[in-house]
Amino acid sequence: MSQMHVMGGAMTRFGRHQGVMAPELAQQAILAAVADAGVELKDIQAIYCANVLGGMILGQVILRDLNLAGIPVYNVENACASGATAVHLARHALLAGQYQRVLVFGIEQLTQLGGGTIPLQRNDEKTDLYARAGMVLPAVYAMRATRFIHERGASPADLAAIAVKNRYHGSLNEYAQQRTEVTLEEVLGSRMIADPLTLLQCCPSQVDGAAALVLGDKPGPHARDVRVLASSVVSGLREGARDDILDAEITARAARQAYEQSGVDPRDVAVVELHDAFTIAELIYYEALGLAPHGDAVSLLHSGATRLGGRVPVNPSGGLLAKGHPLGATGVAQMVELMWQLQGRAGTRQANNQPRIGVAQCTGGGIAGVDHAASSVHVLGV
Structure with a gap:
């Protein structure tokens, strides 16, 4: 096969x-x-x-x-x-x-x-430095967001714009937990969780x-046959004191493997479902997945390219921010969404660029001293 x-x-x-x-x-x-x-x-x-x-x-x-x-x-x-x-x-x-x-x-x-919040390491407070210190994922991503704003000349409004986009997409998705559009002002004015991340910039934690x-090994009954062209799962590397917390090395490495397996160039990708547990994550993953050059994530967002109707819609399902994040189901649900998109079965949230190549990206876990515990990238195509 x-x-x-x-x-x-x-x-x-x-x-x-x-x-x-x-x-x-x-x-x-x-x-x-x-x-x-x-x-x-x-x-x-x-x-x-x-x-x-x-x-x-x-x-x-x-x-x-x-x-x-x-x-x-x-x-x-x-x-x-x-x-x-x-x-x-x-x-x-x-x-x-x-x-x-x-x-x-x-x-x-x-x-x-x-x-x-879900601890980084459940029942491992004795052996994991971060867990012992009470570190939780909103704090980890807040540090990345603060660094991003400092280094890229970005603003909290740039982060909030991700929530506005994805919650608009989620409003079109009958499977999403959050189906209400929000404004930039509402996102920025929602309760602070971990500065600069407000409540509406974090995925819901109460979801089933x-x-x-x-x-x-054979196509299904649908007119457009969706195939898994590449699949990559990698673990995080030990970080040094000088490691850049914005480079998402683990996801970039998984993406390189997946693109090499499939022979797909990032410029060929027409629709993406990625792990936007927090708004800053989507901006970082634009670059790690090769959707934007280093330093151009905010420009890509504001160009409208990643919105429905754009060149490469990202999280047309609403992503984790709107659809929700029931941990074990998320990676499978991303691929269900891509299947629907590639087959033209996504209804009112259908990407109108007749997508032929889709990418799903999902990270998992946190361990003291590494970027993430795991990251996966799948390339689907028709």
Whole structure:
């Protein structure tokens, strides 16, 4: 097998699903994805379940009621990059000819945690310097934002413009948790979380959701056949005292690998779903993904190129800022969105540049002394 096809996909609405347990939520996405792929559950040969905080053997628990007991189930945890990592592992097995058709799904119920920020390293306060100091991700990104403003001659309004764009996109997405447009003034005037990041510049922390993909060695039933042209997952490198916190080295490295695998030039990319957990992240990733030269991220944003109707819409789903970020589901949901975009099935948020190449990027976790624990980049094409 030389190519992996995205045969079909689906996701649930992201948001609060009171009274709905994780198995039921995941099963909704699984059954819809299988139907979208034009296959039956009995045709699935292996399952990859991505989840961060749901506990042991969650995949088997979810699949028990679907009568899929007996086939291989792989439970994957790689922080926020769990879903993308599950796709990466599934691709290895498919290309090796181990399976011909697999299901990858991600599920998370963050509303069960009771609110608040998620620690960098849960239950690791003794061995991780950042965790012991009480460091949380909003503070990490706030430091990057402060440095960005200082070095690039940017302003807090430049950061807030990302939230305005993505929340507009989210207002068009029936699967998004936040579906209300906001103004620049509303973003800047919302409650300060970690200076200069205000509330509306941070992804919602109370969100449930699931997403699923059927991947195989043959195209699905849709007119436009979406293939995974490249898949890269890398870990962070140990940082030195002089390392630049704005270069997103781990994502740039993953992107270089993915572009080399696929033979795609960044200039060919027509639609992107990236990890905008905080507004500053999107600006940094413009450069790491090669969408903008070093120092030109703000110019790219204000040119309108990354907005729906622009040359390369970024986060047409609304991104994590509007759609929400149920950790294990995010990486899979990004690829579901790209599948819809490349097939022209995205409805009112459809990129009008007839996209043929899409890129999904997702980072995960934080460890003292490294950029991120993991980063993934996938290139999809028709």
